[in-house]
Amino acid sequence: MPTPKTLRLILADQLTHSLSALAGIDVNNDVVLLAEVRSEASYVKHHKKKIIYLFSAMRHFALELKQKGYQVHYTYYDAQDNQGSLAAEVAHRKTQYGCGQVVCTFPGESRVHQDMLSWSAALDCPVEIRADDRFIATIEEFSTWATGKKQLRMEFFYREMRRKLNCLLHDGQPEGGKWNYDADNRAKLPKDIELPQNTQFTPDTITLEVIELVKSQFDDHFGDWEHFHYGVTRDQALTVLDTFIQERLVNFGQYQDAMMQDEPWLFHSHISFYLNSGLLTAHEVVARVEQVYYAHAQDPSQPAIPLNSVEGFIRQVIGWREYVRGLYWFVMPDYVNKNHLNATRKLPEFFWTGKTKMNCLAQCIKDTKEHAYAHHIQRLMVLGNFALLTGLSPEEVNEWYLIVYGDAYEWVELPNVSGMVLYADGGVLASKPYAASGAYINKMSNYCKHCEYKVTVKTGEGACPFNYLYWDFLHRHRDALSSNHRMGMIYRTMDKMAPEKLDAAIADAHTFLISLDE
Ligand code: FAD
Ligand code: DLZ
Ligand code: SF4
Numbered sequence: 038m039p040t041p042k043t044l045r046l047i048l049a050d051q052l053t054h055s056l057s058a059l060a061g062i063d064v065n066n067d068v069v070l071l072a073e074v075r076s077e078a079s080y081v082k083h084h085k086k087k088i089i090y091l092f093s094a095m096r097h098f099a100l101e102l103k104q105k106g107y108q109v110h111y112t113y114y115d116a117q118d119n120q121g122s123l124a125a126e127v128a129h130r131k132t133q134y135g136c137g138q139v140v141c142t143f144p145g146e147s148r149v150h151q152d153m154l155s156w157s158a159a160l161d162c163p164v165e166i167r168a169d170d171r172f173i174a175t176i177e178e179f180s181t182w183a184t185g186k187k188q189l190r191m192e193f194f195y196r197e198m199r200r201k202l203n204c205l206l207h208d209g210q211p212e213g214g215k216w217n218y219d220a221d222n223r224a225k226l227p228k229d230i231e232l233p234q235n236t237q238f239t240p241d242t243i244t245l246e247v248i249e250l251v252k253s254q255f256d257d258h259f260g261d262w263e264h265f266h267y268g269v270t271r272d273q274a275l276t277v278l279d280t281f282i283q284e285r286l287v288n289f290g291q292y293q294d295a296m297m298q299d300e301p302w303l304f305h306s307h308i309s310f311y312l313n314s315g316l317l318t319a320h321e322v323v324a325r326v327e328q329v330y331y332a333h334a335q336d337p338s339q340p341a342i343p344l345n346s347v348e349g350f351i352r353q354v355i356g357w358r359e360y361v362r363g364l365y366w367f368v369m370p371d372y373v374n375k376n377h378l379n380a381t382r383k384l385p386e387f388f389w390t391g392k393t394k395m396n397c398l399a400q401c402i403k404d405t406k407e408h409a410y411a412h413h414i415q416r417l418m419v420l421g422n423f424a425l426l427t428g429l430s431p432e433e434v435n436e437w438y439l440i441v442y443g444d445a446y447e448w449v450e451l452p453n454v455s456g457m458v459l460y461a462d463g464g465v466l467a468s469k470p471y472a473a474s475g476a477y478i479n480k481m482s483n484y485c486k487h488c489e490y491k492v493t494v495k496t497g498e499g500a501c502p503f504n505y506l507y508w509d510f511l512h513r514h515r516d517a518l519s520s521n522h523r524m525g526m527i528y529r530t531m532d533k534m535a536p537e538k539l540d541a542a543i544a545d546a547h548t549f550l551i552s553l554d555e
Contacts, residue, residue, distance in 0.1 A: 041137025043067040044130055046123070048149070049077065049091045050446055051142050052098040053315035054105075054271075057167035058142040064106050068134045071099050072112035076122035080148075081436055084260035086267070086409040087443040089251050093244040093269040094314055101271075110134070114250055124152055128160055138162050143169040143176075145313075146447040147369045171318050172362055173198055173355055179363025189364065189465060192217060195356030202320075202355065204327055205348060217352065218345035224291040225481055226303070235302035236280045237266035238273055259389060259440055261407050267310060267443070274311035278322060281306040282329050290346030294414045296397075296482035301404040305412045306350065309444035312358070319354050326350060353413075361452040364466060368452075373435075375455050377463035378514055380428040385553050388420075388437055395502060396488035397478050398423060409443035414481060416442075421458030422473055426506040427553060428513075431461040469523040472510055475501035496541040502549050508539060509546030 045058050045067055059069070073092050092114065099111045110130050112119050120126045127139055139157075143166055144150050150166075157164040168175060174182075174197075182197060183189050196216055199205060205212040240248065244265065251262055268274050281289075288304040295303065311317040330347040333339040365372070387393040391402035401415040411420070416438070424434045435454045439445045456466025475492040479485040485492040485501070494500040511518070511531055519528045531539065 042135060044127065044134065044136040044139045045069045046127055046139065046141045047071050047098075048123075048142075048144055049073075049095050050145050050314045051169075052094055052271075053171055053318060054101070055318075056142055056315065057170055058140050060167070062107065064108070067108065068130065068136060069099075069102055069107050069109045070112070070126065070130050071095050071109065072119075072123065072126040073114040074112070074119065074122050074126060075114075078114070078255070079258075081440050082255075082258040083439075084405075084409040084441050084443060085251050085255055085258050085262040086260055086265060087445070088255055088258070089244065089247050089262060089265050090267050090269065090310055090409075090443055091314065092250070093240075093247045094316065096243050096247070097270045098316075114254065123149070124156060124159070127156060131160060131162070136162075139164045141166050143167065145169075145449075147366075147373075148447070171315065171320075172359060173201065173319055174359050174363055176363065176366045179359075180367050183363070183367050188468070189367075190468070191356055191360040191466075194360045194363070195352055198355040198359055199351075202323065204323060204351060204355065205330075212348070213344045216348075218290065218348050219352075221343075221345040222290045222293045222349050223481075224295065226292055226295045226297055226483075232297075232300055232303065233284045235307055236268070236277045238268050240265055241269075244269055259406070260409055264407075268316070271316045274308070274316035277311065278306070278308055278317060278325065281308065282326060286326065286329075286346055286350060287340065287342050288346065290343055290349040293349055294418075294481050296400075296412075296414055296419070296478075296484065298396075298400060298483050298487055301408055301410060301412065301415075303412065307410065310410075312354075313444045313446055313449065319358065323351055323354055358449070361456075361466075362448050364452050364456070365448040368462070368465065372451060372455060372462065375461040375463070376431050377461050378428065378459070378517060380459065380461070381430050382428045382550070382554065384429055384433040384437055394489045395423075396490075397482065397484040400484055405441050409441065411442070416453070417458060417471055418473055418477060418481070419484075421454070422471065422477075422503070423506075425459055425470060425472055426503070426510045427550060428510075429459075431455050431459050434459060463517075464521070469521055470518070472507060473503070474507040475503035478503065496538070496545045500545065502545075505542040505545040506549065508534075508542040512539065512543055 045062060047056060047058060047069060073095065078088055099109050102109050112126055120129045131139060139160065139162065141153060144153065153166055182194060248262055248265060268277055285304040292304045297303065308317055308322065312319060312322065326347060330342050333342050388402060391399050391406060393399050397419045401411050401419045404411045404415065435451060438454050439447065439450050452466055455461040457471065460467060460470040479492040490501045491499045492501045495504045508531065511527065518524045
């Protein structure tokens with residue numbers, strides 16, 4: 038029997054030529070569908086730059102498929118017959134092209150997966166959901182690794198990934214003798230350091246059209262559309278990666294945790310947009326970095342790239358990224374409702390405007406609003422730390438992170454927010470909350486120099502709010518946290534504090550939290 042004509046769906050974050058949904062395509066017969074749909078573009082009010090990036094990247098990818106000879110149906114956002122949702126688009130195009138089956142790749146969000154599972158019955162035809170082999174670990178591999186373990190620590194999963202790829206290993210032993218060089222990666226940026234440029238592209242006519250669409254249709258969404266400079270094709274994404282490897286990887290490790298006023302890009306790679314939407318794959322990113330590391334190590338005419346930079350970067354990609362993806366599918370759907378610390382405070386308005394006297398927050402929100410990007414420590418130790426210490430509701434904080442970052446999809450956003458930032462999962466992801474006082478922010482940035490508050494003042498007039506919020510947080514959650522052996526030392530320090538100092542911190546925190554609610 039001949040194979041029926043197949044409708045092959047490609048989602049906005051599946052822009053990869055080797056995507057499993059395209060495997061075995063009959064180019065003369067099958068139809069590839071990409072659809073810009075209202076339901077996906079506005080189920081949360083995504084940052085304008087995230088929509089510009091995705092729609093433009095989808096349009097460019099569709100053109101590349103057509104150039105390869107594929108039959109592509111591209112549903113434009115403002116097309117008269119746009120059906121408004123993925124399910125309705127699939128149903129409509131299946132009938133339009135007379136397809137007898139649908140093939141998709143496993144999506145990145147549980148919500149979309151649940152929807153896909155209902156399509157076969159609704160369409161009365163087979164709907165095949167193929168594994169997403171762009172990840173290094175399969176969902177089943179993670180589940181096998183995690184099942185029965187008391188603690189799911191990234192470090193041990195990461196070592197499995199290193200072994201699986203035979204990456205930075207000699208006879209099964211880690212390069213340099215250690216698996217992890219994180220201890221070397223905590224330097225502050227020197228005052229006079231010369232910072233490299235981030236890679237920028239001038240928008241072409243396709244991107245300019247999408248910008249006009251977003252200006253008219255998504256005006257009420259968060260974020261600035263101006264100065265869009267991201268890559269929107271695979272070639273451009275490769276340029277971003279290669280420029281990072283040539284110019285910034287050398288310093289990535291030591292300055293990975295550093296932050297600087299008005300400098301969002303620093304020595305980071307800025308590839309998360311491309312990795313998460315499929316223009317780059319984790320396999321190729323890691324292979325290129327490893328290859329350049331060894332090539333430079335063997336060629337005296339090339340500058341050596343420090344192992345702490347290379348290992349640190351590779352750990353982010355095959356460690357953290359793979360780990361949060363595996364964890365997401367292992368713990369969903371319950372994970373979405375986790376709230377171990379019973380945090381219920383509403384998100385303050387300044388998360389949308391950046392209007393706060395706390396300079397570190399204002400800076401990180403400004404970077405986010407302008408670029409749909411902030412680097413990891415800004416997300417974790419400034420914005421996340423504030424959300425943790427002030428007890429913001431996980432639901433509201435998750436929605437904010439999903440909206441504001443151009444690389445945000447639930448599989449990666451939710452574990453980072455509920456697990457890493459808010460400790461809402463009670464320690465499944467992190468062995469202790471990432472709580473910190475102003476001293477950490479001052480150590481890793483120059484934000485405090487430009488702030489109305491004084492980071493060295495602990496309580497009272499002009500004191501840095503992070504200082505008293507920190508002690509108040511520990512005090513409030515003593516029952517939930519003091520039995521955690523990694524918190525033992527900090528509670529012993531707290532117990533040695535003069536009672537009036539702790540009382541003053543708690544009183545200042547209460548006043549601050551009341552003003553936050555107002
Ligand atoms: P680099 O610092 O250059 O790191 C290289 C790559 O490693 C990144 O591109 C990313 O793919 C990967 N990576 C690093 N850390 C993580 C991590 N914790 N989880 C998953 N991948 C990681 N990353 C997202 O891709 N999407 C998100 O929605 C997202 N939300 C986050 C929310 C919070 C609260 C926190 C603390 C982190 C979040 N991250 C998220 C992780 C990280 O902040 C971003 O991946 C990173 O800032 C992207 O910038 P970059 O490409 O310059 O990264
Ligand atoms: C995030 C997003 C946006 C803004 N728009 C679309 C869209 O129009 N069409 C589409 O296929 N996907 C879109 N996405 C991504 C989805 O919301 C969802 O996050 C991923 O497809 C999950 O894998
Ligand atoms: Fe942030 Fe406190 Fe420093 Fe101000 S003083 S920038 S609020 S850490």
